[in-house]
Amino acid sequence: MGMTIVLAENLHRALSDLDSSARKRVVDFLIKLQVEPHASGVRLKAIKNPRDRRVRTARVTDDLRAVLLHLGDSMYMVQTVLPHDDAYRYAEQVTLTLNPATGAVEALETARISDRVEQVVAAPRQRVTDQPPLLAHVVDRDYQRLGVNEELVPALRTLVDEADLLELVEPLPPLQRDVLLSLVDRSPEQVYADLIAPIEAPTVSDDIPTALASPVNQAAYLVVTDAAELKDALAWPMDRWRTYLHPSQRSLAYPLKPYSGPVRVTGGPGTGKTVVAVHRAVSLARAAEPGERILLTTYGNTLARALGELLERLGGKVVRDLVDVVTTDKLARRVLVDAGRTVPSPLNDADCLAALRGFVARTGSELDPQLLRDEWYRIILDLDLTSKESYLAAHRPRMRRLSLRQREQVWEVLAGFTEWLAEHRQTTFPQVTNEAAAVVSGWETKPYRHVVVDEAQDMTVGQWRLLRAVVPEATDDMFLVGDAHQRIYGRYVVLSHHGIHTRGRSRRLTISYRTTREIARGGLALLKGHHYDDLDGGDDTLDSYRALTRGPVPIVAGYPTLAAELGALAEQVVAWRDVGVTMADIAVGVRTHQIAEQVTAAFADRGIPAAVVTPETYDAQGAVHVMTVYRLKGLEYRCVAIAGMSEGVVPPKSMIAAVGDDPQAQRYLHDEERARVFVAATRPREALWVSWHGQPSPLVLPLVMMFKTPNQECA
Numbered sequence: 102m103g104m105t106i107v108l109a110e111n112l113h114r115a116l117s118d119l120d121s122s123a124r125k126r127v128v129d130f131l132i133k134l135q136v137e138p139h140a141s142g143v144r145l146k147a148i149k150n151p152r153d154r155r156v157r158t159a160r161v162t163d164d165l166r167a168v169l170l171h172l173g174d175s176m177y178m179v180q181t182v183l184p185h186d187d188a189y190r191y192a193e194q195v196t197l198t199l200n201p202a203t204g205a206v207e208a209l210e211t212a213r214i215s216d217r218v219e220q221v222v223a224a225p226r227q228r229v230t231d232q233p234p235l236l237a238h239v240v241d242r243d244y245q246r247l248g249v250n251e252e253l254v255p256a257l258r259t260l261v262d263e264a265d266l267l268e269l270v271e272p273l274p275p276l277q278r279d280v281l282l283s284l285v286d287r288s289p290e291q292v293y294a295d296l297i298a299p300i301e302a303p304t305v306s307d308d309i310p311t312a313l314a315s316p317v318n319q320a321a322y323l324v325v326t327d328a329a330e331l332k333d334a335l336a337w338p339m340d341r342w343r344t345y346l347h348p349s350q351r352s353l354a355y356p357l358k359p360y361s362g363p364v365r366v367t368g369g370p371g372t373g374k375t376v377v378a379v380h381r382a383v384s385l386a387r388a389a390e391p392g393e394r395i396l397l398t399t400y401g402n403t404l405a406r407a408l409g410e411l412l413e414r415l416g417g418k419v420v421r422d423l424v425d426v427v428t429t430d431k432l433a434r435r436v437l438v439d440a441g442r443t444v445p446s447p448l449n450d451a452d453c454l455a456a457l458r459g460f461v462a463r464t465g466s467e468l469d470p471q472l473l474r475d476e477w478y479r480i481i482l483d484l485d486l487t488s489k490e491s492y493l494a495a496h497r498p499r500m501r502r503l504s505l506r507q508r509e510q511v512w513e514v515l516a517g518f519t520e521w522l523a524e525h526r527q528t529t530f531p532q533v534t535n536e537a538a539a540v541v542s543g544w545e546t547k548p549y550r551h552v553v554v555d556e557a558q559d560m561t562v563g564q565w566r567l568l569r570a571v572v573p574e575a576t577d578d579m580f581l582v583g584d585a586h587q588r589i590y591g592r593y594v595v596l597s598h599h600g601i602h603t604r605g606r607s608r609r610l611t612i613s614y615r616t617t618r619e620i621a622r623g624g625l626a627l628l629k630g631h632h633y634d635d636l637d638g639g640d641d642t643l644d645s646y647r648a649l650t651r652g653p654v655p656i657v658a659g660y661p662t663l664a665a666e667l668g669a670l671a672e673q674v675v676a677w678r679d680v681g682v683t684m685a686d687i688a689v690g691v692r693t694h695q696i697a698e699q700v701t702a703a704f705a706d707r708g709i710p711a712a713v714v715t716p717e718t719y720d721a722q723g724a725v726h727v728m729t730v731y732r733l734k735g736l737e738y739r740c741v742a743i744a745g746m747s748e749g750v751v752p753p754k755s756m757i758a759a760v761g762d763d764p765q766a767q768r769y770l771h772d773e774e775r776a777r778v779f780v781a782a783t784r785p786r787e788a789l790w791v792s793w794h795g796q797p798s799p800l801v802l803p804l805v806m807m808f809k810t811p812n813q814e815c816a
């Protein structure tokens with residue numbers, strides 16, 4: 102029988118520093134260790150004077166040594182792989198302990214921790230400054246309750262500078278690091294609620310193999326017992342989230358007992374909602390009874406494709422085959438086709454608007470086609486209203502105010518338009534969705550046992566009706582993730598009004614794993630002073646939203662002309678490339694397709710490869726990805742530029758003119774546009790650029806105030 106091998110998260114970090122041939126040698130070594138531990142190639146050596154007697158080293162290449170801990174007759178934990186001297190230094194000082202507060206198994210580098218503590222305590226700036234300590238609001242008992250190593254406390258009491266804190270936390274295990282960085286601007290109670298309370302059953306076991314099975318440790322260690330699993334876990338490139346979910350994420354995706362009904366998870370950008378949704382789909386698929394199917398759905402094509410890829414990478418083909426990954430629009434068509442109906446290819450939003458324009462021009466109506474489409478989509482079709490009376494009496498949350506006479510006119514034009522569409526054998530997605538919801542409601546056997554929804558904030562009422570109807574009301578029936586701050590299509594929904602009751606089963610994720618603190622701060626500034634809902638009629642807030650890594654300050658700059666702006670942006674792209682960012686890890690988000698074309702043309706003139714991204718080309722290799730801010734939703738890149746953020750473009754002049762002086766309509770327009778800017782601004786993992794020509798859009802002014810360098814003048 103082979104060995105049980107425990108892979109520490111640390112090892113993955115060490116592997117990312119190695120080139121591919123060295124990584125392959127590490128994988129070969131680990132497979133030998135797992136399969137034939139006594140083979141001649143694997144020599145495990147105890148070292149002199151270890152702090153932890155279980156420590157062993159092993160040769161991987163002439164230069165590289167693995168550092169392991171022998172945890173029992175047939176169990177080894179692999180901590181890291183380092184160059185020879187570093188490996189021995191690490192091996193001498195590492196010690197494996199159980200955190201009494203959290204139950205986490207922690208590999209502590211005691212000497213490094215002591216050195217950092219000494220440095221901080223002795224740092225000259227501590228003595229000359231009269232600033233209060235950074236963590237003055239935390240008392241010793243808090244540290245104990247939050248599982249912070251007691252050796253750090255003297256340094257934590259005195260440090261005044263966040264840079265010192267970053268130094269201090271660098272050698273710590275991930276959970277302690279998260280706790281300490283979170284304490285900078287949160288109370289100990291909030292940090293406890295966010296990071297420690299979600300650790301289910303933090304029963305501290307003295308026995309490390311037993312402790313490794315608890316959720317908190319599954320976040321930092323992967324236990325493997327066969328070579329295939331080992332190979333898969335070390336496949337490259339490796340996404341850390343595949344294996345090391347944060348306890349607050351893991352407890353959502355892999356709950357200890359079934360949920361008694363629908364679950365709602367909210368959280369700001371990059372908090373891992375998609376990752377949790379995909380893990381949830383995997384966990385449901387693995388537990389599925391024969392014949393049960395799972396639906397994993399979202400709003401747009403690009404995202405659905407990305408979800409399918411994540412699912413397969415995480416769960417493999419067996420899981421992928423049990424889960425239908427489709428947009429909710431496609432689901433609607435599929436249901437009708439399965440019911441034997443003929444469905445013409447539906448018009449998309451833009452085509453529907455064009456058809457309405459033509460119809461309005463032919464009938465001589467003076468109503469604005471955009472308004473007509475909004476009334477049709479957001480009220481008549483969304484609420485599935487089939488009579489004029491029901492339309493005139495309908496509740497109109499977040500819609501433009503219209504007089505009774507105007508609404509009568511709207512109904513008449515739209516009744517005519519609906520007939521015209523039917524005569525021409527055309528339909529739209531909301532119509533197909535309503536028909537599908539009605540059809541599937543009548544089915545005794547539902548097509549799915551579980552439904553998982555990503556980007557829930559952008560689903561329409563009609564889509565919720567359909568989603569509720571495709572799955573029976575039962576345990577674990579629906580799992581929804583979303584964020585109203587990122588609602589870019591203005592669909593305000595109260596889930597409980599549509600038979601989706603999540604009360605008592607809602608959770609919020611708060612740590613962004615994507616953005617830097619600087620970018621998160623900018624994102625929050627964009628939304629400051631505005632209110633957001635929690636998808637179920639309550640309020641949501643990003644008060645506890647935070648990022649843990651640092652990065653460059655966003656570049657926020659205005660130019661006199663579009664040509665000057667795109668010239669400067671091209672220089673920035675070259676600067677990113679020069680520091681090693683690949684072209685396909687750079688995205689440019691703009692407000693319109695026309696500006697997207699102008700960006701690619703300007704880049705082409707300067708020899709920078711760039712492609713306007715569609716769902717089919719979203720992974721275009723070797724080129725900067727240029728797209729509208731809508732398409733950036735759900736995606737992420739190392740560097741993101743949002744360009745053309747000028748007054749009159751964001752929001753577009755034509756839309757401002759169309760809403761006229763109705764203050765409510767103006768507010769909704771600005772809310773939607775703000776959400777788009779917010780979504781775009783929170784896509785980068787490392788660097789953000791925001792620019793405009795002429796005057797800046799009022800929506801980016803908070804960024805201008807926060808980041809603009811004094812020598813950059815607005816044009």
Ligand SMILES: Nc1ncnc2c1ncn2[C@@H]1O[C@H](COP(=O)(O)OP(=O)(O)OP(=O)(O)O)[C@@H](O)[C@H]1O
Pocket residue numbers: 340341342345346347350368369370371372373374375376377584587613614615734735736737783
């Ligand atoms: N536990 C984790 N450890 C490391 N990385 C993680 C973890 N969870 C998520 N990530 C990474 O953080 C990034 C954001 O995750 P994800 O896309 O799931 O967030 P999201 O909340 O859906 O974001 P958005 O709302 O902005 O679309 C991804 O790169 C993901 O791989």
